[in-house]
Amino acid sequence: xxxxxxxxxxxxxxxxxxxxxxxxxxxxxxxxxxxxxxxxxxxxxxxxxxxxxxxxxxxxxxxxxxxxxxxxxxxxxxxxxxxxxxxxxxxxxxxxxxxxxxxxxxxxxxxxxxxxxxxxxxxxxxxxxxxxxxxxxxxxxxxxxxxxxxxxxxxxxxxxxxxxxxxxxxx
Numbered sequence: 214x215x216x217x218x219x220x221x222x223x224x225x226x227x228x229x230x231x232x233x234x235x236x237x238x239x240x241x242x243x244x245x246x247x248x249x250x251x252x253x254x255x256x257x258x259x260x261x262x263x264x265x266x267x268x269x270x271x272x273x274x275x276x277x278x279x280x281x282x283x284x285x286x287x288x289x290x291x292x293x294x295x296x297x298x299x300x301x302x303x304x305x306x307x308x309x310x311x312x313x314x315x316x317x318x319x320x321x322x323x324x325x326x327x328x329x330x331x332x333x334x335x336x337x338x339x340x341x342x343x344x345x346x347x348x349x350x351x352x353x354x355x356x357x358x359x360x361x362x363x364x365x366x367x368x369x370x371x372x373x374x375x376x377x378x379x380x381x382x383x384x
Contacts, residue, residue: 236248236249236355238266238267238268238269238274239269239270240268240269240270240271240272240273240274240327241270241271241272242272242327244325244327244328246266246268246274246324246328248265248266250320250323250324250328251264251266251274251276251320251321251323251324251328251329251330252264252265252266252276252320254316254319254320254323255276255278255316255317255319255320255330257316258312258313258315258316259281259284259287259288260280260281260284260285260288260309260312260313261278261279261280261281261313261316262279262280262281262282262339262340263277263278263279263339263340263346263347263353264276264277264278264279265277265340265353265355265358265359266330267359267366267369271370272370273331273332274328274329274330274331275330275331275332275333275334275366275369275370276317276330276332276333276334277333277334277336277358277362277365277366278313278333278334278335278336279335279336279338279339279340280300280303280304280309280335280339281339282300282339285300285303285309288309288312289303289306289309292308292312293308294306294308294309300337300338301337304335304337313333313335317330317333332369333369334365334366334368334369336362336365340353340358345357345361346358346361
């Protein structure tokens with residue numbers, strides 16, 4: 214029966230769910246990308262709160278990322294940085310950007326080059342239920358985030374050239 218889930222069957226015949234059909238991203242080049250395969254490993258990084266992979270009808274895959282305001286000071290302190298810096302300051306900090314890039318690189322190791330995150334943007338504040346970006350069970354409302362941060366998404370594709378390591382900050 215049709216559930217709307219997308220998956221793969223491994224060599225032993227087990228089904229692994231990789232995403233939902235309605236969440237599939239189809240790039241301008243026609244590549245189908247299941248966001249969860251990229252989002253979950255990136256979100257596993259302690260300084261990252263939320264990740265939303267974008268790229269539907271675009272030339273490459275990008276990501277919107279928010280920083281975890283509770284874990285960030287601990288991470289900053291452990292990495293020799295000022296633990297009192299704001300999220301905006303941290304979003305521009307070279308060590309923080311390098312850590313996020315490492316998380317993105319790890320996730321990219323699970324997919325083909327065409328499916329990999331080429332650029333990311335750090336959003337100025339976290340996605341919350343109160344802001345209308347998360348459901349009560351804390352799932353990202355993809356359509357709301359895509360609408361509210363359309364300018365940030367457009368900024369990822371401004372020059373249309375994918376970077377091997379790319380990031381920007383929305384202020």
